[in-house]
Amino acid sequence: MEFRDLKRQYQYLKSEMDMALQEVIENTNFIHGRQVAELEKQLAEYVGTKHCIACANGTDALQLALMTWNIGQGDAVFVPDFTFFSSGEVVSAVGAVPVFVDVDPDTCNIDMDSLEHMIEKTIEKGALTPKAIIAVDLFGQPADYVKIKKIAEKYQLLILEDAAQGFGGKIGEEKACSFGSIATTSFFPAKPLGCYGDGGAIFTNNDEWADLLKSYRIHGKGSSKYDNIRIGMNSRLDTLQAAVLLAKFPVFAEKELIWEQEIAARYTELLKGIVKTPVVKESFYSSWAQYTIQLPDKNHRDGLQEYLKKQGIPSAVYYQKPMHRQRAFDNCFYDDDDYPVTNRLSEIVLSLPFHPYMKEEEIRLVAGAVGRYMGR
Ligand SMILES: *Cc1c(COP(=O)(O)O)cnc(C)c1O
Numbered sequence: 001m002e003f004r005d006l007k008r009q010y011q012y013l014k015s016e017m018d019m020a021l022q023e024v025i026e027n028t029n030f031i032h033g034r035q036v037a038e039l040e041k042q043l044a045e046y047v048g049t050k051h052c053i054a055c056a057n058g059t060d061a062l063q064l065a066l067m068t069w070n071i072g073q074g075d076a077v078f079v080p081d082f083t084f085f086s087s088g089e090v091v092s093a094v095g096a097v098p099v100f101v102d103v104d105p106d107t108c109n110i111d112m113d114s115l116e117h118m119i120e121k122t123i124e125k126g127a128l129t130p131k132a133i134i135a136v137d138l139f140g141q142p143a144d145y146v147k148i149k150k151i152a153e154k155y156q157l158l159i160l161e162d163a164a165q166g167f168g169g170k171i172g173e174e175k176a177c178s179f180g181s182i183a184t185t186s187f188f189p190a191k192p193l194g195c196y197g198d199g200g201a202i203f204t205n206n207d208e209w210a211d212l213l214k215s216y217r218i219h220g221k222g223s224s225k226y227d228n229i230r231i232g233m234n235s236r237l238d239t240l241q242a243a244v245l246l247a248k249f250p251v252f253a254e255k256e257l258i259w260e261q262e263i264a265a266r267y268t269e270l271l272k273g274i275v276k277t278p279v280v281k282e283s284f285y286s287s288w289a290q291y292t293i294q295l296p297d298k299n300h301r302d303g304l305q306e307y308l309k310k311q312g313i314p315s316a317v318y319y320q321k322p323m324h325r326q327r328a329f330d331n332c333f334y335d336d337d338d339y340p341v342t343n344r345l346s347e348i349v350l351s352l353p354f355h356p357y358m359k360e361e362e363i364r365l366v367a368g369a370v371g372r373y374m375g376r
Contacts, residue, residue, distance in 0.1 A: 033239030058186025137166025168287030270367035
């Protein structure tokens with residue numbers, strides 16, 4: 001069994017995919033092919049934002065957003081403590097300081113009380129200027145943007161939505177990647193909408209920021225690539241990756257997302273009362289980047305992972321280490337007591353095999369093994 005079976009997805013899409021790739025190879029327009037602009041148009045329409053700017057990966061997408069807002073030395077950016085390294089890494093990369101925030105034990109997304117507490121604490125210390133909140137749509141479920149927006153308004157902060165795992169999610173009828181003043185996503189192969197390598201995109205309604213983002217992603221270009229008016233990056237999306245995404249996108253939007261709802265519901269039905277299953281809030285819709293259960297303690301978590309492995313069932317721990325305990329941030333001085341939920345989650349979470357092409361027997365096999373290990 002595979003954790004996320006991309007081979008099965010390729011088999012399902014093979015004829016369209018092979019044709020799409022062949023077209024790029026024959027045209028040899030590997031950079032700036034028409035597929036890149038076409039993809040940007042389709043994704044912006046789907047998400048409901050005015051602009052979509054494709055780039056090289058989800059990490060660059062976040063960094064480009066921070067550069068556009070001119071965030072740097074002396075600035076504080078609030079980031080959930082329970083996320084992939086990139087969400088905090090980019091803050092340090094532009095010279096600002098990531099102030100980590102604890103998360104909600106049910107959704108694993110940024111916690112409002114902790115957010116306000118950390119903002120107040122930062123203001124009180126007085127060394128940094130609070131500038132932005134990076135809210136992460138973890139495991140596919142959007143963060144609670146209604147509440148985040150209230151806090152952002154109160155403290156005059158910008159919202160950067162890190163939807164690397166959230167593309168395809170919704171709150172009501174509003175789609176992920178439309179909630180932040182700027183939002184970003186990743187097309188890393190294992191993400192909800194993945195390409196065949198690295199890729200990313202940035203979404204915004206703001207024309208001025210869109211122009212800046214387009215400049216920063218190509219060496220700070222002015223009128224052309226050879227007229228450089230600011231220090232930028234080289235962060236384009238390849239035509240081949242755009243072609244892969246165009247071939248996948250209709251199937252993702254019309255089929256895969258629906259299959260994933262069914263698979264998640266099936267897992268939850270079979271695992272009910274055995275382990276803590278993922279909580280998706282009322283009127284929220286997850287794109288199921290991961291199906292993550294919680295065990296009673298670290299012994300059970302590690303034991304279950306070992307037990308599954310012996311039966312050929314892969315699983316993964318997202319995430320092993322809270323951000324504030326990563327050595328890369330040693331110089332930022334965090335108080336471990338500010339993060340009780342993340343500290344606990346990192347010991348008890350386990351993500352199970354999950355992808356839209358999973359079969360009923362596979363779901364049963366995994367859930368059955370979890371049940372046996374837990375003595376049910
Ligand atoms: C994957 C991921 C990223 C980074 O995306 P890349 O395309 O791998 O650079 C950023 N944030 C989160 C939450 C992610 O899961």
